[in-house]
Amino acid sequence: MTEPLRPELSRPSTPMLDRVAGPADLKGLGDAALRRLADEVRAEVISVVSETGGHLGSSLGVVELTVAIHAVFNTPLDKLIFDVGHQCYPHKILTGRRDRMRTLRQGGGLSGFTKRSESEFDPFGAAHSSTSISAALGFAVGRDMGQPVGDTIAVIGDGAITAGMAYEALNHAGHLGKRLFVILNDNDMSIAPPVGAMSRYLAGLHAPGPLVALKAAAEGFEAALPGPLRDGARRARQLVTGLPGGATLFEELGFSYIGPVDGHDMPALLATLRAARARATGPVLIHAVTVKGKGYAPAENAADKGHGVNKFDPVSGVQAKAKSNAPSYTGVFGNALTDEAGRDPRIVAVTAAMPSGTGLDIMAKRFASRVFDVGIAEQHGVTFAAGMAAAGLRPFCAIYSTFLQRGYDQIVHDVALQGLPVRFAIDRAGLVGADGATHAGAFDIGFLSALPGFTVMAAGDEAELVHMVATAVAHDQGPIAFRFPRGEGVGVDLPARGVPLEIGRGRVLREGTDVALLSFGAHLHEALRAADILAEEGISATVADARFAKPLDTALIAQLVRHHAALVTVEQGAMGGFGAMVLQWLAGAGLLDGGLAIRTLTLPDRFIEQASPAAMYADAGLTAEDIAAQARTALARGRIMPRRGGLRVV
Numbered sequence: 001m002t003e004p005l006r007p008e009l010s011r012p013s014t015p016m017l018d019r020v021a022g023p024a025d026l027k028g029l030g031d032a033a034l035r036r037l038a039d040e041v042r043a044e045v046i047s048v049v050s051e052t053g054g055h056l057g058s059s060l061g062v063v064e065l066t067v068a069i070h071a072v073f074n075t076p077l078d079k080l081i082f083d084v085g086h087q088c089y090p091h092k093i094l095t096g097r098r099d100r101m102r103t104l105r106q107g108g109g110l111s112g113f114t115k116r117s118e119s120e121f122d123p124f125g126a127a128h129s130s131t132s133i134s135a136a137l138g139f140a141v142g143r144d145m146g147q148p149v150g151d152t153i154a155v156i157g158d159g160a161i162t163a164g165m166a167y168e169a170l171n172h173a174g175h176l177g178k179r180l181f182v183i184l185n186d187n188d189m190s191i192a193p194p195v196g197a198m199s200r201y202l203a204g205l206h207a208p209g210p211l212v213a214l215k216a217a218a219e220g221f222e223a224a225l226p227g228p229l230r231d232g233a234r235r236a237r238q239l240v241t242g243l244p245g246g247a248t249l250f251e252e253l254g255f256s257y258i259g260p261v262d263g264h265d266m267p268a269l270l271a272t273l274r275a276a277r278a279r280a281t282g283p284v285l286i287h288a289v290t291v292k293g294k295g296y297a298p299a300e301n302a303a304d305k306g307h308g309v310n311k312f313d314p315v316s317g318v319q320a321k322a323k324s325n326a327p328s329y330t331g332v333f334g335n336a337l338t339d340e341a342g343r344d345p346r347i348v349a350v351t352a353a354m355p356s357g358t359g360l361d362i363m364a365k366r367f368a369s370r371v372f373d374v375g376i377a378e379q380h381g382v383t384f385a386a387g388m389a390a391a392g393l394r395p396f397c398a399i400y401s402t403f404l405q406r407g408y409d410q411i412v413h414d415v416a417l418q419g420l421p422v423r424f425a426i427d428r429a430g431l432v433g434a435d436g437a438t439h440a441g442a443f444d445i446g447f448l449s450a451l452p453g454f455t456v457m458a459a460g461d462e463a464e465l466v467h468m469v470a471t472a473v474a475h476d477q478g479p480i481a482f483r484f485p486r487g488e489g490v491g492v493d494l495p496a497r498g499v500p501l502e503i504g505r506g507r508v509l510r511e512g513t514d515v516a517l518l519s520f521g522a523h524l525h526e527a528l529r530a531a532d533i534l535a536e537e538g539i540s541a542t543v544a545d546a547r548f549a550k551p552l553d554t555a556l557i558a559q560l561v562r563h564h565a566a567l568v569t570v571e572q573g574a575m576g577g578f579g580a581m582v583l584q585w586l587a588g589a590g591l592l593d594g595g596l597a598i599r600t601l602t603l604p605d606r607f608i609e610q611a612s613p614a615a616m617y618a619d620a621g622l623t624a625e626d627i628a629a630q631a632r633t634a635l636a637r638g639r640i641m642p643r644r645g646g647l648r649v650v
């Protein structure tokens with residue numbers, strides 16, 4: 001467990017919470033007691049996250065909401081589904097996991113998201129956004145078909161509700177008309193300030209003003225009327241208020257809309273939830289207005305509202321600084337792209353609600369009008385970029401590997417099939433640490449390399465990343481992608497300016513005679529370390545950086561297999577990626593016919609649980625020692641080779 005920075009300050013007194021073993025203990029409490037309980041839960045969240053780091057602001061914003069839902073509904077029979085799940089810390093504290101909260105996001109500890117395997121109170125796992133309404137609707141159908149399910153409640157943020165999936169679900173839920181509760185947790189923040197017309201619309205719904213108050217009053221009146229009169233009353237309200245369409249978008253979609261309600265006013269929340277629970281017959285949307293970071297000034301005052309924090313001093317809110325020896329890959333990418341954008345006005349960039357996470361905030365500072373935050377809308381972002389490419393621009397789509405999965409059909413259908421030169425900057429490639437398996441960048445090598453016409457690169461270090469940005473700028477022949485990991489680089493000197501790489505050509509960093517280690521991506525330094533380990537045993541290893549999974553440097557690979565008894569490929573990705581591409585090419589070229597010993601080191605065929613990235617790679621069998629061990633065994637079985645040199649060293 002992580003040591004607290006100031007242990008004497010980090011454990012608040014929580015007499016009420018101490019008596020809560022689970023949601024059942026909330027049932028007998030009155031409104032005032034529930035409000036006090038919420039205060040204690042908030043203190044506990046601050047205390048926990050000060051020791052562990054994590055998603056502080058989002059969790060603080062839903063404290064009252066979480067207490068109220070558990071007090072009014074009957075979980076776990078009723079299914080409470082948090083969208084993304086990053087705001088679930090109060091929920092975990094109230095559902096029997098308080099004693100393990102200080103293991104949050106660590107190896108062997110509690111997940112930072114909801115997770116089915118962790119608790120019966122987590123009916124549906126999450127971490128990627130905007131899935132909650134679909135899942136809740138699925139549970140509602142299960143209930144109506146006789147399964148042991150009570151009510152279903154989706155809690156979704158104003159950021160998450162900007163994604164296409166949420167509308168698909170609202171549309172379907174409105175059509176089915178089943179009893180279902182969607183609680184819109186509207187804190188007017190995503191990770192960054194929210195963007196888009198939907199965000200403006202929601203703000204309009206809770207803007208103070210006479211029209212809105214009148215509308216709310218009219219709605220209350222309407223609800224009391226018998227069915228046949230309700231339509232007339234609604235039309236009258238539309239005339240009186242003049243609000244667009246009169247009804248909210250949600251009502252137009254077939255939901256009953258309740259709100260906006262102050263999501264920190266416990267009596268108001270409880271009354272709203274009780275009334276909705278007692279009377280709902282179909283889908284209901286409860287619009288709760290909350291404050292991200294609520295009740296903790298350092299979070300409320302932070303630009304990101306304490307979205308994701310390191311451990312911190314609970315009194316001052318000052319976060320521990322991670323030691324850094326080299327610039328982050330993300331920062332190197334952001335700076336390199338900004339430099340390129342300074343030279344080429346056709347360069348534009350797209351982020352799906354992650355401007356700082358992707359480094360595009362750097363470019364936005366100089367070229368605001370050329371950086372587009374599309375909201376949590378990876379699918380739209382990809383096709384939008386394809387449109388800009390078709391129009392003659394040079395779009396960079398900067399999306400984490402894990403979230404790019406959302407846009408795969410768009411990558412296939414809108415980008416690859418049309419051969420459009422969209423540049424994909426794929427951050428968070430490989431294992432990412434505390435966010436765990438849901439955020440691992442495992443699959444992009446395989447899913448992109450399978451597409452005709454795609455060029456797929458991975459940066460061996462941060463200097464290579466600069467060159468890959470330049471390569472992507474210059475590549476107008478079709479789609480191109482480059483991947484790089486989370487965190488800091490290896491500390492190599494950065495070039496003053498990127499130089500486009502020759503497409504499909506790798507490089508040899510170290511020339512040996514016995515075994516060839518062919519790395520694709522940022523595990524290059526592990527391959528170099530493996531070569532050092534092998535050298536101590538008298539085994540001479542060549543280390544090559546493939547740079548490209550597609551097109552492969554087949555001349556280099558042919559040379560490696562000709563000159564070595566064994567070949568080991570290394571990548572930070574799942575099976576079916578770079579190693580598979582190499583194997584397939586070797587087989588097709590007949591180069592396996594002579595009994596070459598090959599090992600393809602990838603992530604294993606299972607999801608790797610959260611821990612530090614180093615521990616996760618150890619779990620995956622992808623350390624330098626693992627690479628050396630595989631090289632050793634491959635060599636022991638490989639054919640006997642005369643020792644020859646002759647490789648090109650770049």
Ligand SMILES: Cc1ncc(C[n+]2csc(CCOP(=O)(O)OP(=O)(O)O)c2C)c(N)n1
Pocket residue numbers: 057058061084086087127128129156157158159160161187189190191292307352353354376378403406
């Ligand atoms: C598909 C997908 N894209 C991006 C993200 C990254 N992400 C996590 S939380 C978040 C913002 C969510 O905002 P909101 O739903 O309003 O919740 P809040 O943090 O404000 O409570 C984003 C963009 C994600 N989890 N899933």
Ligand SMILES: CC(=O)[C@@H](O)[C@H](O)COP(=O)(O)O
Pocket residue numbers: 084086127191308357428432435486
């Ligand atoms: C919840 C979520 O998806 C993001 O907040 C994620 O945790 C960000 O991860 P990074 O810290 O790698 O940007």
Ligand SMILES: [Mg+2]
Pocket residue numbers: 157158159185186187188189190
């Ligand atoms: Mg929000």
